[in-house]
Amino acid sequence: MTTKVIEGTHAISHAVQRCRAKVIAAYPNNPSSGVVELLAEMCADGQLDARYVAVESEHSAMATCAGAAQTGIRAFTATSSHGLLYMHEMLHWCAGARLPIVLANVNRAVGSPWNIFADQNDSLSQRDTGWIQYYCENNQEVLDTIIQAYKVAERVLMPAMVCLDAFFLSHTSEPVTIPDQQAVDEYLPAFNPEYFLDPEHPHAFGGVLLNDTYMELRARMDQSMRQALTVAADADAQYGRQFGRHYGLIDTYRTEDAKTILVTSGTAAGTARGVVNRYREQGMAVGLARIRLFRPFPAAELRRSLAPAQRVVVFDRNISFGLGGIMASEVRAALCNHAPQPQVYSFVGGLGGRDVTPETLRTAVDYAVTHETPGADMLWLGLKD
């Protein structure tokens, strides 16, 4: 294994190269282009034995991946923001077609108006498409999660996206250990689907259904997504045994005795760890539960993580207009009809790359600690008047 100081986009490229993806189709997009630029170089240099298809749009990128996966080949693409939205129709199609494609999405704000900085609305607005979704905190995790994602996706036959914050990870260089090819080959065997386009065994894929089977197929998708909870946990544990790094589905930090637990995702969680440590120095029992796997939503594990807390402070770098923070709504849903029922405080901030500082998060926690009830469904952090 080798350790390099590399940016998030290139951590992804190295992971995809180790995973031996064979068809890569992509359209450039800021800030995700770096992923496929390095992959294209690797193909040209012979480091990666793959067909690289330079398509004319992100919709076509996902369609090309779909064609490749339907033919039984491991496929990959990367995008961000509007590119992800442009392939929205195909995201639904690939999930319904049970194609275990892996996509790296750099979380970037969506317009109008234009904004290229960190924001999770792009991928979170795709949460109903049937894609497995991971949210990463640092570049090492990004690399490790791409490898885990293929293993999970190909086991349950649902596609997976690995998300990372724009610029904070995509364009920030961090030390990243790249595992040896042989070790990854042991962890991730070749993609070997039972059904694929094959003139020797002709089948039609995706043909029109009579009304008596569609719902059953949708139920199977849901069942596979729920199965993915166990599969993802096992894949992560096995990764830990083999490579020495594992993260969990909910990544907890100092939560065992925490009365107040911060819940967040992405790079904000990295900031949150320092905030937790400051509170602990001051004698306050604060912890962090980072949502790493968002789809399927690990409700039971989240409830276990939050069990010690009286107060749960959710920080969302996203918003569903008219509802509030998306992860907050899912946290509330996970707690509903269960005991214990902590107070859930929902904060939205950091949109469009607005900086999330330790001060930002302390404002949220201090508010929760000094207000017995939230007082509002959602509160803004860092909003200018």
Added chain:
Amino acid sequence: MSQILYDVPDEEILPPGHLGCGGCGAALSMRLALKALGRKTILVVPACCSSVIDGPAPFSAAGVPVMHTPFASAAAAASGVRAALDVKRDTDTTVCVWAGDGRTFDIGIQALSAAAERNEDFIYVCCDNEAYMSSGVQRGPAMPSGVWTTTPTARAKQQQRDILSILAAHRIPYAATATVAYPDDLVAKFVRARDTRGTRFLHVLSPCPPEWKIPSERAIEFARLAVAARMFPLVEIIGGRRWRVTVDPPAEPLEKYLEGQGRFRGLVNDAGRIAALRAALDERWADITSGP
């Protein structure tokens, strides 16, 4: 009589039992096309009549693997299938998109153009029943506008893009028009396409009895008249530059093609528009037959 002599193979790869209407040009086109292409073919079918004609799941009439795809994505999906076959070192299997006219002319043209620009190694069939566009005549270089609207209630599209010229401009190795009324010409062109590498485009006129408002037993007759009235010339274009006519039947008056088709009832009594259409068709025929 086709200038290309070829025998139509006996084996039926698309058997009876599909969901096409009686007289369906699309089903007959696919039947003939598969005879030419053979069983080592993978079809990529975006939303179009053929999506339904192949049969409801769990049945598939085609006899070869079929990947169904959403409307705009067929050329891209086919590129993915091709890339995967290349990875598997499969150089025998033909990838063939089977798309309708809407998919090709409008929503799918971006992906098709991009694939042609890359000279993707697949066959793209536009199975054109002219039903997406209310009046489906290809625009020539100097077509007058307003000629094509048929009835006021039909979706009035002024003129179709000249898809053949657009693809010829991409300098793809092979493009051609064909129709079921000349099966030997159609089969020969599919064989020629099968044996060529790079992007191959086939525009197939498929009579559609319900949309054309004709009795199903006259489907072939009207396809033949389309060629004879020079509404749908049968041509080949090699390398995007050399155009040649492959079937040149004795000319028939345009009125004979228009009359008897319910979809043109708003046009048949309009001598002025018919004259304008005739002039435009003559101009286009002159362009086709005068080229290199």
